[in-house]
Amino acid sequence: MNLNYSDEQNMLREQVLKFCETNYAFSDREKILESEDGLSHENWKQFAELGWLAVPFSEDNGGFNFGPIELTVMFEEFGKSLVVEPYLSSVVMSGTILENSNYSGKQALLETIIGGEQHVSVAYAEANIGYNFLDCVTALDGQGDDLTLNGSKTIVLNAANAQKFIVLAKHPESLALVLADKDAAGLAVQKFKTLDGQTCGELTFENLSLAADAIIATGDEAKTLFNQMVEVATLCISAEAVGAMTASYQKTVQYTKEREQFAQPISNFQVLQHRMVDMFIETEITKSLLIKATLQLDSKDSEATKTISALKVQVGKASKFIGQQAVQLHGGMGVSNEMSIGHYLKRFTVIDSMFGNTQHHINKYTTL
Numbered sequence: 001m002n003l004n005y006s007d008e009q010n011m012l013r014e015q016v017l018k019f020c021e022t023n024y025a026f027s028d029r030e031k032i033l034e035s036e037d038g039l040s041h042e043n044w045k046q047f048a049e050l051g052w053l054a055v056p057f058s059e060d061n062g063g064f065n066f067g068p069i070e071l072t073v074m075f076e077e078f079g080k081s082l083v084v085e086p087y088l089s090s091v092v093m094s095g096t097i098l099e100n101s102n103y104s105g106k107q108a109l110l111e112t113i114i115g116g117e118q119h120v121s122v123a124y125a126e127a128n129i130g131y132n133f134l135d136c137v138t139a140l141d142g143q144g145d146d147l148t149l150n151g152s153k154t155i156v157l158n159a160a161n162a163q164k165f166i167v168l169a170k171h172p173e174s175l176a177l178v179l180a181d182k183d184a185a186g187l188a189v190q191k192f193k194t195l196d197g198q199t200c201g202e203l204t205f206e207n208l209s210l211a212a213d214a215i216i217a218t219g220d221e222a223k224t225l226f227n228q229m230v231e232v233a234t235l236c237i238s239a240e241a242v243g244a245m246t247a248s249y250q251k252t253v254q255y256t257k258e259r260e261q262f263a264q265p266i267s268n269f270q271v272l273q274h275r276m277v278d279m280f281i282e283t284e285i286t287k288s289l290l291i292k293a294t295l296q297l298d299s300k301d302s303e304a305t306k307t308i309s310a311l312k313v314q315v316g317k318a319s320k321f322i323g324q325q326a327v328q329l330h331g332g333m334g335v336s337n338e339m340s341i342g343h344y345l346k347r348f349t350v351i352d353s354m355f356g357n358t359q360h361h362i363n364k365y366t367t368l
Contacts, residue, residue: 003291005073013073015050020081026340032084037161038199039085048116053091056232057099061110068232068297072239072290079243082340082347084198086119086158092236093157094120094166096229097177103216105179109164121162122229123153123203131356133168133230134223138205140169140176147215149180149208159201160191166216167205168226175223177216184208196346234308234355235293241315241351242290245283248326248344252276255330255341272329279325282318289314306368309361316358319348 023043032040047053055070057063071092078087090113098106112118124133138151149169165180180187186208191201217225253276256267266272293311296304323345327334335342352358
């Protein structure tokens with residue numbers, strides 16, 4: 001098994017790294033989060049110009065025919081700088097569903113995503129169903145061109161900026177993935193911010209009328225498309241967590257070299273060295289499991305689903321440990337908004353809750 005990155009993959013990593021170094025200082029990120037839309041439209045335009053929005057799509061759909069390896073390379077670098085642009089929601093989540101579907105309008109829609117002209121978000125989570133997303137209450141009723149959507153969705157990523165939503169709904173004795181326009185009558189969007197400052201939203205559907213051509217998939221196809229999306233998205237946020245863990249560890253080491261007590265850097269104290277070694281070990285263990293999961297998903301290995309669940313468990317445990325250690329070793333400054341280190345811990349907390357928390361994936365792993 002070849003574990004070396006290709007020249008193209010290394011170039012992609014270097015490109016993302018340079019972009020973040022140039023455009024994503026901590027102060028820049030704070031300004032983006034404080035903005036009305038919670039993202040930088042200029043950054044998104046550059047994502048499109050650099051070809052990043054086309055990375056995971058087939059050449060037939062206007063992409064570069066890359067896959068999980070390239071996505072994890074990008075997300076690891078995103079994680080180091082806590083990038084907030086909606087690559088996950090528009091490209092990974094919406095894109096995966098559309099790319100793998102038989103939806104007649106997918107090529108035209110993917111073209112607008114790749115060009116950076118349109119944001120699309122997936123609405124799947126609901127109150128009171130936990131992580132059992134397929135047990136949704138939101139319902140699509142009717143037949144043909146006389147369809148009606150009723151219900152609500154919560155924690156919809158980038159909801160305020162999305163022009164279209166892919167909605168998971170019950171369809172008589174089955175499931176459906178349907179496309180809804182943000183401006184459609186009967187759809188209300190309530191914006192809110194998550195713990196890490198990113199923009200989400202709650203959608204309410206009240207007798208929203210849809211035609212037959214709004215249906216992306218139904219039945220087993222809809223279930224398969226949704227599960228495929230969750231796997232790829234879970235892998236991506238795990239890669240983001242690995243990048244954030246790496247940055248947290250490195251920033252902590254640097255801080256302890258600069259912070260002095262008793263006329264010497266606190267990095268000289270052995271008890272603190274041990275804690276930082278533990279941070280490094282947890283990061284490397286998680287990175288190893290990430291590589292395994294990525295290669296399995298890339299090769300369509302039947303064990304990929306199980307490994308991704310194991311990875312999500314490790315991410316949950318390791319990121320919590322590393323985030324807490326990093327904050328504690330920074331002292332009181334670690335919890336202030338003026339330093340970046342506390343923001344990594346907030347992001348770790350949000351990542352743990354996405355697509356199933358640690359306990360959910362422990363339970364899932366035992367059933368696979």
